[in-house]
Amino acid sequence: MTKGKDLTIAYDPWHPLTQLTPARIALGRAGTSIPTRANLDFQLAHALARDAVHIPLDFDALKQSLYNTGYMSQLLQSQAESQAQYLQRPDYGRCLSKPSIQKLTEQKKITIDIVIVIADGLSSKAIANHALTFLQYLVPSLTKANYQLAPISLVKHGRVAIGDPIAEHYNAPLCITLIGERPGLSSPDSMGIYFTYQAKANISTDADRNCISNIHANGLSYEHALKKLLYLINQAEKLKLSGVALKDETTESNINTNIERFDSTRFHL
Amino acid sequence: MYKTSAQHLSYNFKTLANVMAKATPARSGDYLAGVAASNHLERVAAQYALADVPLKQFLTEALVPYEIDEVTRLIIDEHDNNAFALISHFTVGDFRNWLLSEDATTDKLTALAPGLTPEMVAAVSKIMRLQDLILVAKKCRVITQFRNTIGLENRLSTRLQPNHPTDNAAGVAASIVDGLLYGCGDAVIGINPASDNLEATARLLHLLNDVIERYNIPTQACILAHVTTTIKAIEQNVPVDLVFQSIAGTQKANESFGINLNLLNEAHQAALALKRGTVGHNCMYFETGQGSALSANAHHGLDQQTCEARAYAVARKFKPLLVNTVVGFIGPEYLYDGKQIIRAGLEDHFCGKLLGLPMGCDICYTNHAEADQDDMDLLLSSFAMAGGSFIMGIPGADDVMLNYQSTSFHDALYIRQALGLRPAPEFEAWLIEHDIFNAHNQLKPLTEMPALFKGSLQKLSGASND
Numbered sequence: 001m002t003k004g005k006d007l008t009i010a011y012d013p014w015h016p017l018t019q020l021t022p023a024r025i026a027l028g029r030a031g032t033s034i035p036t037r038a039n040l041d042f043q044l045a046h047a048l049a050r051d052a053v054h055i056p057l058d059f060d061a062l063k064q065s066l067y068n069t070g071y072m073s074q075l076l077q078s079q080a081e082s083q084a085q086y087l088q089r090p091d092y093g094r095c096l097s098k099p100s101i102q103k104l105t106e107q108k109k110i111t112i113d114i115v116i117v118i119a120d121g122l123s124s125k126a127i128a129n130h131a132l133t134f135l136q137y138l139v140p141s142l143t144k145a146n147y148q149l150a151p152i153s154l155v156k157h158g159r160v161a162i163g164d165p166i167a168e169h170y171n172a173p174l175c176i177t178l179i180g181e182r183p184g185l186s187s188p189d190s191m192g193i194y195f196t197y198q199a200k201a202n203i204s205t206d207a208d209r210n211c212i213s214n215i216h217a218n219g220l221s222y223e224h225a226l227k228k229l230l231y232l233i234n235q236a237e238k239l240k241l242s243g244v245a246l247k248d249e250t251t252e253s254n255i256n257t258n259i260e261r262f263d264s265t266r267f268h269l
Numbered sequence: 270m271y272k273t274s275a276q277h278l279s280y281n282f283k284t285l286a287n288v289m290a291k292a293t294p295a296r297s298g299d300y301l302a303g304v305a306a307s308n309h310l311e312r313v314a315a316q317y318a319l320a321d322v323p324l325k326q327f328l329t330e331a332l333v334p335y336e337i338d339e340v341t342r343l344i345i346d347e348h349d350n351n352a353f354a355l356i357s358h359f360t361v362g363d364f365r366n367w368l369l370s371e372d373a374t375t376d377k378l379t380a381l382a383p384g385l386t387p388e389m390v391a392a393v394s395k396i397m398r399l400q401d402l403i404l405v406a407k408k409c410r411v412i413t414q415f416r417n418t419i420g421l422e423n424r425l426s427t428r429l430q431p432n433h434p435t436d437n438a439a440g441v442a443a444s445i446v447d448g449l450l451y452g453c454g455d456a457v458i459g460i461n462p463a464s465d466n467l468e469a470t471a472r473l474l475h476l477l478n479d480v481i482e483r484y485n486i487p488t489q490a491c492i493l494a495h496v497t498t499t500i501k502a503i504e505q506n507v508p509v510d511l512v513f514q515s516i517a518g519t520q521k522a523n524e525s526f527g528i529n530l531n532l533l534n535e536a537h538q539a540a541l542a543l544k545r546g547t548v549g550h551n552c553m554y555f556e557t558g559q560g561s562a563l564s565a566n567a568h569h570g571l572d573q574q575t576c577e578a579r580a581y582a583v584a585r586k587f588k589p590l591l592v593n594t595v596v597g598f599i600g601p602e603y604l605y606d607g608k609q610i611i612r613a614g615l616e617d618h619f620c621g622k623l624l625g626l627p628m629g630c631d632i633c634y635t636n637h638a639e640a641d642q643d644d645m646d647l648l649l650s651s652f653a654m655a656g657g658s659f660i661m662g663i664p665g666a667d668d669v670m671l672n673y674q675s676t677s678f679h680d681a682l683y684i685r686q687a688l689g690l691r692p693a694p695e696f697e698a699w700l701i702e703h704d705i706f707n708a709h710n711q712l713k714p715l716t717e718m719p720a721l722f723k724g725s726l727q728k729l730s731g732a733s734n735d
Binding site for chain 2: 010012013014016017018019020021022023024025026027029031032033034038042043045046049050052053087088089090091122181182183184185186187190205206207211212213214216218219220228243244245247248249250
């Protein structure tokens with residue numbers, strides 16, 4: 001490939017728009033196909049994302065850094081015994097392993113309002129990069145409002161529903177699960193938050209959950225995610241439910257972030 | 270009891286559901302459900318047994334009980350016996366032979382559609398090779414209309430999918446400009462919102478409505494929010510063209526999506542009442558995908574492909590403009606690799622088309638599946654050969670919101686060039702009028718922005734320098 005202006009491809013005159021989105025726009029074309037450089041850039045991103053799926057999360061390090069921040073946590077595991085099994089058996093990823101159940105039942109019963117669960121999911125990088133910082137926003141807000149929190153559960157090979165048996169164990173009305181989302185080419189470290197009211201193993205379904213997704217450097221900010229989550233918690237307690245019946249009606253005007261720069265006036269092309 | 274013997278071994282299959290599941294070509298989701306054949310020989314034995322099943326049997330042996338499942342009730346209650354008469358004497362094996370014969374013409378297949386149940390078409394697909402699925406589907410013609418005409422012969426439409434991680438309006442707009450200038454967007458300009466939020470959905474609907482009106486584009490808009498959010502938007506007089514919903518093939522799976530047939534009907538009626546279509550009134554957009562029922566633990570012991578075909582019964586009740594099987598999105602626990610994804614995409618297209626649906630395919634994969642761009646190229650090429658109605662168009666094939674890879678604007682141009690497929694006629698005329706395409710279905714060379722978009726580019730570029 002030659003450096004500088006490549007005479008073998010057609011450039012798109014709307015290239016300045018690339019500033020506005022992480023999407024792969026204005027790639028130009030070779031004939032009508034993807035130019036060589038853009039094609040290789042794609043393959044590189046795919047290679048990075050593929051590798052991200054298979055890098056294990058360092059749970060011990062996470063536990064230690066939570067401890068250093070003043071948060072108690074416990075290590076649990078789903079019934080999936082390996083990453084390969086985790087990928088092919090989501091049913092295992094939704095249930096706690098026998099030793100983990102044992103660990104929970106051995107604890108003294110206390111009254112808990114909110115269970116926070118952190119699962120590696122499909123991107124260990126998401127949790128490694130975002131979980132602790134987000135908790136530093138979330139936990140003070142919750143304790144200020146006098147919620148009783150269980151020790152934070154760190155679950156290896158966990159799916160979203162792994163929060164259900166944990167919340168059920170503590171008889172906690174509110175369950176918040178932070179999980180690594182499927183890595184995308186442009187965001188190998190995207191974190192999602194799932195919120196369930198009265199979570200129960202084998203009873204709660206996806207329709208009972210609210211999801212706040214795309215938390216990463218170029219996605220939703222921690223502040224914005226926190227506001228959405230606190231709104232959901234408030235509404236869930238009022239309405240005694242979560243999921244599709246609980247609409248996220250947070251308007252952009254009462255969320256003070258600079259993400260939506262074009263909110264005030266409807267944007268015209 | 271269904272019996273067969275192969276290689277001196279005799280096989281007994283207790284129920285029709287067992288035969289169907291064990292006859293299904295191998296895929297990870299059926300192993301996950303514990304319904305798959307335990308080895309190759311058992312699979313072929315089940316295929317022999319299935320080939321001998323009379324089609325009539327599907328009308329008396331419901332795979333999910335009639336009493337507990339409204340999708341079964343829909344299938345049985347609305348089955349058209351007169352249409353079925355043409356093939357009512359066939360076994361599944363005969364049905365395959367007939368579908369491939371010259372006697373099965375486009376007209377006959379169109380007339381037959383209301384006489385077919387999802388289970389019949391799922392069954393026959395299980396004993397068909399990919400070339401059979403392609404050849405028969407190609408004979409089906411399903412034409413739908415809202416502001417343009419989708420599904421005509423030698424046409425392929427595209428959904429422009431300008432997703433953005435935070436639904437940022439300028440970011441969305443930038444991807445729309447990119448897509449339109451690459452000739453995409455005649456199936457729909459459809460955005461998956463980052464969160465299912467009424468205010469955001471309404472804002473995006475206004476944005477798309479403004480674009481379509483300002484540039485007079487013969488296409489339709491859709492925000493892929495939950496149907497209840499869209500109903501609320503309609504109530505608040507937000508401009509809604511198409512109502513979107515993900516659907517599945519059992520009542521319980523639909524419940525896990527927070528929907529039922531009544532709710533879909535309510536949404537359908539609300540959208541129809543808006544009368545926003547200009548050339549037609551197909552105003553629903555459904556998405557499906559193998560594995561969704563199992564994922565909700567609502568598969569009733571069926572294989573995932575049969576569950577998927579049952580979702581098409583739900584879809585056809587509401588005369589949709591578009592039905593999209595999002596084939597590789599669900600992940601490797603249901604479709605493990607490129608081979609399984611390719612077959613599933615062609616099965617879904619075949620089953621949907623036979624049942625009379627405007628089938629498109631989100632030809633896609635996730636980063637935890639054993640698949641790559643080469644697999645997508647194979648599915649894209651064979652899907653288009655089969656006469657698929659529409660595909661996705663996403664900048665550079667990379668969806669930066671949903672974190673998966675689908676087909677790009679460039680991919681659409683590749684298949685137009687390779688197979689001579691044009692966009693919907695109304696949209697093609699618009700592309701030619703605005704100097705984006707020439708009269709030979711080709712992109713025109715551009716050294717500067719077309720006049721139409723010059724002002725917008727300046728505005729958007731200004732936005733990026735703020």
